[in-house]
Amino acid sequence: MAVLRTFLAPLRALCRRLLDHWLDYHHVEAQQPTLDAMRPTLYVLPHPAFSDRLALELMTRREGLPSARGSVVLGETRLPACIALPRLSRGLTQVHGRRSLHLDTLLAELADAPDRDVQLVPVSVFWGRAPGKDFGFWKLLAADSWQWSGRLRRLLSMAVNGKHVQVHIGAPLQLRTLIETRPLPVAQRKTARVLRVHFRRVRARVLGPDLSHRNTLIRGVVDSPQVRQAISDAATARGTSPERETRRALRYGREIASNTSYPVLRFLYQLLRRLWNRLYDGVTVNGLDDVKALAGDHELIYVPCHRSHIDYLLLSYALFREGLMPPHIAAGRNLDMPVIGALLRRGGAFFLRRSFRDNRLYAAVFNEYVHRLISRGHPLEYFIEGGRSRTGRMLAPRPGMLAMTLRSFARDPRREVAFVPVYVGYEKVLESGSYLKELRGGHKKKESPFDLLRIVRRLRQSYGHVTVNVGEPLMLSGFLDRQVPDWRDNRRQTRPDWLNQAVPALGASLGQRINAAAAITPVSLVALGLLANSHHAIEADLLERHMRLLVDLRQHLPGGERITLPEGEPRDWIAHTAQLEFIERRQQALGELVLATPEQATLLTWYRNNVLHLYIDMALVAFAYRHNARFNTEELLTLLGPAWPVLAHEFHLPVDAFATRLERALAALASEDLLIETDHGWERPAGHLASSEHLRLLGRLVQPTLERGYLLLAVLLREGSGTLTREALEEQSRQLAERLTLLSGLNAPEFFDKRLFSGLLDTLESQGWLWQENDKLCYDSSLENAQRRGQALFDPSLHHRLTQLVHRRSS
Numbered sequence: 001m002a003v004l005r006t007f008l009a010p011l012r013a014l015c016r017r018l019l020d021h022w023l024d025y026h027h028v029e030a031q032q033p034t035l036d037a038m039r040p041t042l043y044v045l046p047h048p049a050f051s052d053r054l055a056l057e058l059m060t061r062r063e064g065l066p067s068a069r070g071s072v073v074l075g076e077t078r079l080p081a082c083i084a085l086p087r088l089s090r091g092l093t094q095v096h097g098r099r100s101l102h103l104d105t106l107l108a109e110l111a112d113a114p115d116r117d118v119q120l121v122p123v124s125v126f127w128g129r130a131p132g133k134d135f136g137f138w139k140l141l142a143a144d145s146w147q148w149s150g151r152l153r154r155l156l157s158m159a160v161n162g163k164h165v166q167v168h169i170g171a172p173l174q175l176r177t178l179i180e181t182r183p184l185p186v187a188q189r190k191t192a193r194v195l196r197v198h199f200r201r202v203r204a205r206v207l208g209p210d211l212s213h214r215n216t217l218i219r220g221v222v223d224s225p226q227v228r229q230a231i232s233d234a235a236t237a238r239g240t241s242p243e244r245e246t247r248r249a250l251r252y253g254r255e256i257a258s259n260t261s262y263p264v265l266r267f268l269y270q271l272l273r274r275l276w277n278r279l280y281d282g283v284t285v286n287g288l289d290d291v292k293a294l295a296g297d298h299e300l301i302y303v304p305c306h307r308s309h310i311d312y313l314l315l316s317y318a319l320f321r322e323g324l325m326p327p328h329i330a331a332g333r334n335l336d337m338p339v340i341g342a343l344l345r346r347g348g349a350f351f352l353r354r355s356f357r358d359n360r361l362y363a364a365v366f367n368e369y370v371h372r373l374i375s376r377g378h379p380l381e382y383f384i385e386g387g388r389s390r391t392g393r394m395l396a397p398r399p400g401m402l403a404m405t406l407r408s409f410a411r412d413p414r415r416e417v418a419f420v421p422v423y424v425g426y427e428k429v430l431e432s433g434s435y436l437k438e439l440r441g442g443h444k445k446k447e448s449p450f451d452l453l454r455i456v457r458r459l460r461q462s463y464g465h466v467t468v469n470v471g472e473p474l475m476l477s478g479f480l481d482r483q484v485p486d487w488r489d490n491r492r493q494t495r496p497d498w499l500n501q502a503v504p505a506l507g508a509s510l511g512q513r514i515n516a517a518a519a520i521t522p523v524s525l526v527a528l529g530l531l532a533n534s535h536h537a538i539e540a541d542l543l544e545r546h547m548r549l550l551v552d553l554r555q556h557l558p559g560g561e562r563i564t565l566p567e568g569e570p571r572d573w574i575a576h577t578a579q580l581e582f583i584e585r586r587q588q589a590l591g592e593l594v595l596a597t598p599e600q601a602t603l604l605t606w607y608r609n610n611v612l613h614l615y616i617d618m619a620l621v622a623f624a625y626r627h628n629a630r631f632n633t634e635e636l637l638t639l640l641g642p643a644w645p646v647l648a649h650e651f652h653l654p655v656d657a658f659a660t661r662l663e664r665a666l667a668a669l670a671s672e673d674l675l676i677e678t679d680h681g682w683e684r685p686a687g688h689l690a691s692s693e694h695l696r697l698l699g700r701l702v703q704p705t706l707e708r709g710y711l712l713l714a715v716l717l718r719e720g721s722g723t724l725t726r727e728a729l730e731e732q733s734r735q736l737a738e739r740l741t742l743l744s745g746l747n748a749p750e751f752f753d754k755r756l757f758s759g760l761l762d763t764l765e766s767q768g769w770l771w772q773e774n775d776k777l778c779y780d781s782s783l784e785n786a787q788r789r790g791q792a793l794f795d796p797s798l799h800h801r802l803t804q805l806v807h808r809r810s811s
Helices: 002-020 050-062 101-112 137-142 151-160 175-181 184-207 214-222 225-238 242-256 262-279 288-294 310-321 340-346 360-375 400-411 432-439 451-457 476-483 499-515 522-530 540-556 570-579 598-614 616-624 633-651 658-671 690-699 703-719 726-743 754-766 781-793 796-810
Strands: 025-027 041-045 071-074 077-080 082-084 119-127 165-169 282-286 299-304 328-332 349-352 417-426 465-470 537-539 584-586 593-595 676-678 681-683 771-773 776-778
Touching: 041 050, 050 082, 050 119, 050 165, 071 101, 077 082, 077 101, 082 101, 101 175, 101 184, 119 184, 165 184, 175 184, 214 225, 214 242, 214 360, 225 242, 225 360, 242 349, 242 360, 262 310, 262 340, 282 310, 288 310, 288 417, 288 465, 299 310, 299 499, 310 328, 310 417, 310 465, 340 349, 349 360, 360 400, 400 476, 400 499, 417 476, 417 499, 432 598, 476 499, 522 537, 522 540, 522 570, 522 598, 537 540, 540 570, 540 593, 540 658, 540 690, 570 584, 598 616, 616 633, 616 658, 616 690, 616 703, 633 658, 633 681, 633 703, 633 754, 633 781, 658 676, 703 726, 703 754, 703 781, 726 754
Parallel strands: 025 165, 041 082, 041 119, 282 465, 299 417, 328 349
Antiparallel strands: 071 077, 119 165, 417 465, 537 593, 584 593, 676 681, 771 776
């Protein structure tokens, strides 16, 4: 033994010297714990590994932490400064945890000396999974996975991945509490169990849960009681054999299931890193510390807004770069194309059909697959809007995946589910051209593998900056306790009754949290100011002042902690937007002008709609002063209150507490001199002042929504209660809106989007203004009275124009 130690000592010294110049570290924890340098410190690793011990020793020396080299003296006992849990021994039927002699000795020493204490610090070291770094074939070969590396592979990993070491330092364990509350043998077992659970959670957070073989997972899905019952029902309904329906269920499983591969994830990360560097000026991610604090202990479900095909690629890239496992992504079956589909499937995508309401067997297989992903702790990602927004607005949440998640959680609520809302803000999207065609009435283009060639051709273009903002996470159990306190009583039902109440409320809450993390970009600010002028032209100095005003107004309102604002000055924002080819700058004798062609103006509506919800309450107040000089707060509340639920639904904002929002909006407007507070209420500034022009521009932001509402109600009231079907009213209103844009000389196809009228009717029905009898829309005198009161919002010329449009159409 002495000869062996004599041989190992210089070998270790040589390894330390070599690794000291080779190793590079990346911390993956949200915040490093504070270690007390005055207390004895013992580091504990999840398993014995010479490479991990050396890496920890070098890291503690570099960063000034208590040393992991040498030993710690406790009374007459000397322990290594870095210890490791023994490997688990596997028997025929179960896994056994062997005892750690060093850990047992430590706890016994502390039990005998109540005045002593030690900080036991768990440390996880990962080789070869270094987000933000390059890697190649050999790095992929030697990277960490769920199987513990052998000596040869670990040696290769040290050589290849020495610049890509991830380290997680956990919070020190309170050993004194464990010893004082339990007998020593129990405390020894409890400490080892706590450490193993901690290490497994960290490993699950970085690498994701252990992946079972895809075929095994699919077979488990098909053999589940729920799917077996669906197979039996399908065989009876179709007059076929259970064996044939079983084969059909297996085919569905293979069509749906992902085939996640760690090497492919790393390959995609490298590919995307290079792609983003060519396409974008930069990718900024905000708010991931909250996610890191939840990962490992919670089932994470990411719910981003859906503005582009780039969304899910960006989010997976950002998570991998920050040391988090990319999620399994629910993707439309239209993306399961040759080559692309296989690559996405290995990157974590699982595919679903657009509709499977009439195919109960497919629905059972898909539901069971999603449940197994959730119950095993795999992070998920899906888009609650269902599809990409062609208008730039957040679309109404769809119930499908939310209902599946709630049903899965009700089946097994032991692991908390945390929804993570994500807002992705683009300065320019790749799909701008196709969105423009679709807004003008063109059909949606079918995805094709050849789209990759089109992206390659665009690599020379600039698409600005991308911001990924993480919103406030939502804990599902707490949400259900507030919405349906008795949800646990009948959670074993296949489809609990409370789903009808909980799913829409969950979708609304998530939509609001996504919008509350919006990114205000230079392009969106230019769009807010420029499109407020009907001819899409504005003086450059007025636009600069108005953009600065918009930023200042947003800072006056509470609840904007997760909203990000652009850096720089307004003049830089205009120049940047011109560089992205959204506007034209024209020099004129009396000063510079900023203009947009009809095509540019249509594109800018998409970016304006990204952030319009952040200003809609202030815009509503500003619009009220369009032809009224003064109001008191009560008059404004009476005038604007009925319109607020409609706006809140369209822009995914809280419906309640409008009085509080009104007071905050008035205070923000007064702080920038857009309104003047007097003893009799609130007055607008004199017409010759610049603040009056800013108030007018701000009010124009809400005018299209109010005009749509006016047209719809005018058509409904003209035809009478119980006359029109919902579909007929939507179509007539859409036609009138389209006619209004043509007569006004506007190129604004987003104004007559049929989905906006559909959402307006949803709100009127949910608020009790409308109801259906025999598929016809009915109302009473309260709707007529509300519409008459709302006419006070419109100045006489605008009111006359809208009224004439409706009456001419009817004649």
